[in-house]
Amino acid sequence: MELSERSHQLDLLARRLGDLRRPAGQAVDARPVIALTGPVGAGKTTLLQALARRATDAGVRFLGASASRAERAVPLEVVRQLVRATPPDDARARLERLLDQGVLTWSDLDDGQEGPARTIAAIGGALLELAARGPLVIGIDDVHHADVPSLRCLDYVARRIPGLPVLIVLTEAPRTRPWHPEVYAELLQPARLHRIRVPLLTLDGTHRALADRLGAPTARSIAEETHRISGGNPLLVQALADDHLAAVPRGAARPESGEAFREAVLSCLYRCEHLVLKAARALAVTDEPLHGALLPQLVDVRAESALLAIDEATSAGLITEGGLRHPAVGRAVLDGTTAEERARLHRLAACLLHEDGESPVLVARHLLRTDSLAEPWMARTLLDAGEQALLDGEVDAALRFLRRAHRDGTDECLRARARSALARAEWRLDPQGAMPHLQGVASAVRAGHLGSTQAAGPIQYLLWHGQIDKAVELVRHLGDRADSSDPRSAAELLVTKGWMATLYPGVTIDHQAPVPARRDPLTIAKVKQRLQGVTMLASVLERGDGGAVEEAERVLSTIGLDDERDMWTAICALITMIYADRLDLAGEWCGRLGRSATVSRHPTPAAMLAALDAAIAGRRGDLTRAQELADTALNQLSPKGWGVVIGIPLAIRLRALTFLGELDAAAACLQVPVPQVLFETPFGLHYLHARGLHALATGSPESALADFQLCGQLMAAWRLDLPALIPWRTESARALLQLGRRPQAEKLVREELGRLRPGHVRYRAAALRVLAAAEDGRDPIPHLRGSVRLLRQCGDRMELAHSLTDLGHAYQQAGDLRQARKATRAARTLAQECGLPLLRPAAAPGRGGPAGADPDVAVLVEGLSDTESRVATLAAQGHTNREIAEKLFLTVSAIEQRLTRIYRKLDVDSRRQLAVRLRLDRPGAMPAERLGAPRKPPGRDGDARR
Known part of the structure; x- marks a missing residue:
């Protein structure tokens, strides 16, 4: 692995080694100095070591030394290492005495001052005497770090060895600035220098290197990713192989950057100029591209100098035009940076970005990693960033920004705004998570630190969780403080009261919201949009108004679920479509909204959409899908997290399981604890309705009748006695039929039919079916045929199956067996599609033949x-x-x-x-x-x- 793709360089060195054995004047290349040139980590030292082994094997003496940045100021240190590699004889003793004298001489000189030529000549001459003993190779690793006296001595030798069997081999990092460039340049004069370049590995070279270490199958699977991470730097490739071997027991299928990789990255950086390390830290902190504006300011140098310095890291494969090559490199750099230095860089980056007017989100990412918010603008920026992240649907980022603003901010109004925004963010993930913030928000409203705009969301969450008394108190408090000269606050309070009346129709607030003194057009438009959900829903419930569906579609085309303040409007628009039996359209919009990134990442809106999808499936008669979607919705949030809104998915699941004949599973729904305040909301009506249906199915018509009539009482008290909300009269008539009280059933269902509008197709169909069973002595067929026609129009396959079953039974009683067979077969087909058990006619007792x-x-x-x-x-x-x-x-x-x-x-x-x-x-x-x-x-x- 160590010498992958290095055969060309090894061949050149071998030929030069062979030249030392040839007679003078017959060498292939007479240049006495070789420089192995390449980026840090490219394997230059490995090549020098390979040369040393080959020289020894060939009987050629090798004297080696390694220079370092730490010893650049130690005179003659490199030459002393060479001397240590010689045998302990008189020549070595003489050299050591010369070195000791030379050290004393250079120690008395100022930095850069020329040493005595006599001393250099004496040491250089002694080194040349070694050549008299036979061929000699002098190898210096990292010569760019060599001390000046050693460079002078090496230059003395290089000038005098042409014709002698002596070869000087150096390794250098070409973009690292030597300590004294002028002395360095004298040694590496082009006329005497043979430069051998050592590049990074290609992808094929990376693969071969990995195969040597890990085997061919593993190399094939990880070579491409390893090359992408390492840039082909052999040192990093070897480190990734080491980390992979360490990760094999854990079943790693990809290259893992662990401790070996971290140490290799830091080793490369430490061997570069210090400016390179500073630049790498700046890039790791800012995650900026190479030519970003922050880099030269963070490393405190001119842009040209900074870019020139990091050319070395670029050539080593650590940096690309996009910044640090790979997140793993960034992590390694940050691991090697102290916490204090990281915080300093983040603070400086935040200040620079703030001064340049960058977005709050970009600035806040750095503020999060500072140790303190020393200036007032910092907490404000975090708050602005959190609110912007919320609008963008980035809830996790918003939570980080807002928590820091609330924790370290000093302004109480700012901290109150942060807490309100935190409640909004937590609510998207789990409404229960917003609860700890609501008490703080309430206190802030009472203290005057929050206005209607910031309190609107938290008040809705109080309503969601059934804390109606606290919500009413806050609305009254805001109303007392409201300023009609502030149209936005007054409008927000008006919207809040409108939604409160919708969710809790039995609650009244004896305080009028202020009317804005200025009729700001933008504010008026916003109020209308936010209240459209209420007006659309009322329109379709009261009149079955098709125009409400068109309005709902317009609303959904302009808003979504990204902002919870619009979410209720969007949900009401979907419910409007559902109540209007535009189920295909409602399903299409649920799908569109569900595909947005915001909904897919956030459980609360996802759960609400799943519940509405379940309602659509249930109204289509697709009971199995309705149950599955209701389960999906219920599993997204905890029962406490659902608050009073649990009435929707729970009722859908209970109804679906009941009609599927899974009565025990349906009964389990009734064991789920629900808040008592649920029955002060329209959600409670749906729960009571479903509970009554279950009671009917289990042979408890008295319990069912009580639930249905309770629905009617609540709806009357709320002035919402609308059959399209809950057809409680029709359902009560079913229960009365089971109890044998047919006249009362007929009276109720006729009353229901009298209240229905032309657009209430589904509910008229259900009422006609019950009327056919309730009427005594009349032909039920016309009513049932009307019911079937209407159900085909609205698309409810389950109710259609029931009505067809009754129609088939009625035809059979009338002796029309052909029509009876046709209707019954159609009913059975629909029942199978819907997953229904076999159906039974809803004829009243005593009718329809012998017992x-x-x-x-x-x-x-x-x-x-x-x-x-x-x-x-x-x-x-x-x-x-x-x-x-x-x-x-x-x-x-x-x-x-x-x-x-x-x-x-x-x-x-x-x-x-x-x-x-x-x-x-x-x-x-x-x-x-x-x-x-x-x-x-x-x-x-x-x-x-x-």
């Missing part, structure tokens, strides 16, 4: 299919094959074939034995279970029909 003749009621027997269970039950009740065929819309032959299979499966040979087997042999016996109910667990009623 026990219902073809949709059967005893469930292990081993029989659903159809076989129906056939077996009807046969056990004494019906002929023809009667069974008519009831089930099958041929007589099909009934005979099924009975044959049933007899075989149950090991019976007559209808009488079949009745005994099904326990229907007693007078007046009825099936104990309904077809379609799950067989496990026992006792679970699967007939979730309405």
Whole structure:
């Protein structure tokens, strides 16, 4: 690995080594000095070491030394290292005495002052005497750091060795400035110098280097990424290989930059000019490109000097035009920087950016990493950055900025604004997370540190969590302080009161919001937009107004869920489309909003959209999807996090599971704790409605009636008695039918029909179906056909399946078997699509034939299919094959074939034995279970029909 892609350089050195063995004048290249030139970490030292080994193997003496920045001021240190490599004889002793004298001489001279030529000649001459003993190679690593007296002595030798079997091999970093350039230049005169360049590795070279160390399969998988991180610097490639080996037990599939890589990066930087290290730290702190404006100011030099200095790091593969090559390099640089230095650089960067008028977000990123907010503008900048990050949907960044502003800010109004914004940010992630901030916001409002604009969001969160008394108190307090000359504050208070009345229609505030003295057009437009959600919703609930849908679409095209102040308006626009049964349009907009980056990253708006998607699926009759989406919504937030809004997804899930026949799972929804204040909101109406439907399905019509009538009482008290909100009269009529109170049911449903507007298609269809069951002595078919027509119009497949089932039963009672068969088959197809258990007509007791003749009621027997269970039950009740065929819309032959299979499966040979087997042999016996109910667990009623 160490000598990957270095064969050319090794061949050149080998040829020069061979020249030392040739007679004088026959050398291929007579230049006595070789300089291995390349960036830091390129492998120059490794090549010099390889040359030393080859020289020794060839019987050529090698004297080596390594210069360093730390010893540049030590006179003759490099020559002394060379002398130490010679045998301990008289010549070495003489050289050491000369060196000691030379050290004393140069120690008395000022820096840069020329030493006595006699001393240089004596030391140089003694070195030349070594050549008389045979071929000699003198190797100096990092010669650019060599002390001046040593350079003078080497220059003396270089001038006199042409024709002698002596070769001087140096390594240098070309962009590192020598300590005394003029002396350095004398040694490396072009006429005597053979420069061999040592470049960085190519991608292929990186791959081969890794293969030598890690094996070919591993090299293939990580070579490209390793090259991208290292830039082909052999030192960094080797370090990444070391880190990969250390990470293998953890199953690393990519190159990992660990401790070895960090040390290698710092080693490269420490070996460069100090200015390079400063520049690398500045780039790591600012994450700026190479030619950014901050770099020359942070390293405190002119831009040209800074760029010239970091050319060395660029050539070493650490820096590119975009800044530091890779985040791993930046992390390594920062790890090697003290906390104090990092804080200083961040503070300086923040000040420079602030002075240049850069965005608050850019400045705040540096302020976060300072040790203190020493100037007032710093906390203000963090607050502005946090609010901007919120608007941009960057909640995590906003939280970091706002927490620092609140913690270290000294102005109380600023800290109050920061706390209000923190509540807004936390709410997007989890509404429960906003709660700790709301008490502080309330205190700030009372102290006069927050106005209506900043308090609007937190007041909505209080409403979300059911803390209505605190919200009312704050609204009243803001109203007392409101200034009609400030149109924005007055307008914000008006909007807040409007939403409070919508979410808690039973709450009244005996304080009028101030009317703005100045009718600012922009403010008026904003108020109208923010209150559009309320007006659209009222319009569609009261009149089924199609114009409200057009308005909702216009609103959604201009706002989104990025700002929670607009979120309620957007949600109301979606709900408007849902209530208007524009389900395709509502689903399309839910999809658009859900694809935004803001929603996908933030659980609260994502949960709300999932709940609305569930509502759309439920109204389409796609019960399984409705349940799944409701589960998704509920899993996004904790029950406490949902606050009173939990009524929406919980009601959807409860309703879906009920109609799917999963009654135990539905009952579990009722065990989820909900706040009592839920029932002061419209969300509570939906919860009561779903709970009543579950009670109906489980045979508790009294409980169902109580829930439905409670809905009606609340809606009347709130002046929201709108069938499109909750059709409580229709639902109460269903419960009354189960209780046998048909006249009361008919009265209620007729009252409902009288209140419905033409646009309320879905609710009229449901009412007509109930009316068909409630009317005594009248033909139900016209009502049911009207219900089917309307349900096909609005797209509710589940309700359509129920109405078709009733219509098929009505046709059967009227003797129109062809139409009965057609309607019933269509109902069964829809029921299968919706995941419904087999349906049962909603005819009133006593209507529709003799007891026990219902073809949709059967005893469930292990081993029989659903159809076989129906056939077996009807046969056990004494019906002929023809009667069974008519009831089930099958041929007589099909009934005979099924009975044959049933007899075989149950090991019976007559209808009488079949009745005994099904326990229907007693007078007046009825099936104990309904077809379609799950067989496990026992006792679970699967007939979730309405």
